[in-house]
Amino acid sequence: MLDTDFFRRWMTATASAVDREADRLTGLDSAIGDADHGSNMRRGFGAVTDVLEKESPGTPGAVLVLAGRQLISTVGGASGPLYGTLLRRTGKALGDAAEVSLDQLAEAFGAGVAAVAQLGGAKAGDKTMLDALLPAVEALGESVEAAEDAALAGALATVPLRAHKGRASYLGERSVGHEDPGAASAALLVAALAEAAGT
Numbered sequence: 001m002l003d004t005d006f007f008r009r010w011m012t013a014t015a016s017a018v019d020r021e022a023d024r025l026t027g028l029d030s031a032i033g034d035a036d037h038g039s040n041m042r043r044g045f046g047a048v049t050d051v052l053e054k055e056s057p058g059t060p061g062a063v064l065v066l067a068g069r070q071l072i073s074t075v076g077g078a079s080g081p082l083y084g085t086l087l088r089r090t091g092k093a094l095g096d097a098a099e100v101s102l103d104q105l106a107e108a109f110g111a112g113v114a115a116v117a118q119l120g121g122a123k124a125g126d127k128t129m130l131d132a133l134l135p136a137v138e139a140l141g142e143s144v145e146a147a148e149d150a151a152l153a154g155a156l157a158t159v160p161l162r163a164h165k166g167r168a169s170y171l172g173e174r175s176v177g178h179e180d181p182g183a184a185s186a187a188l189l190v191a192a193l194a195e196a197a198g199t
Ligand code: ADP
Pocket: 029, 033, 034, 036, 037, 040, 041, 076, 077, 078, 079, 080, 082, 116, 119, 120, 121, 122, 127, 128, 129, 130, 165, 166, 167, 180, 181, 182, 183
């Protein structure tokens, strides 16, 4: 079973990963966007780490709802509301359980990813974070490692795609040949799940 501390570790491991990889994320966003994805993610998850320390939410759901709310209020770019919605909706779906199973997390994360698709209007193959998140949802019922692998493969598979949503879509054909920055950061978020699980 996954307890509240597991969900805190997931968020702090994500904060460390985006901090470590901020330059790479910004580099990807400089090719097909406005070169702020690394700083957006670093600022957002840094604020998440701070608020979790300050407020100590007592359930898995409360950790994710608070983290999501913090992302929405600290990240101005597209990724703030989208990742904020992902975590908030996943947290809401977990309810007030003190511990959750991997199956329950997979189902809740599926609801969170569906909320991202609804908010942003993107679908699989549009070259967005969803191209890493959707395969991760599919694999998460099996294991966190399988989800990590699926998210990474999904992010790398955005390279040949043409963007249909977000700033990268303004480039049309010129968005082809670059990894989507949001898909790359989504792979970090899912890899942090495996890290939190201690695998
Ligand atoms: P901004 O584009 O506002 O500068 P970021 O650079 O932080 O925001 O985030 C860009 C990422 O957000 C993209 O790489 C893409 O993965 C994701 N994104 C943008 N628009 C959408 C959307 N409508 N649906 C899903 N993801 C999106």
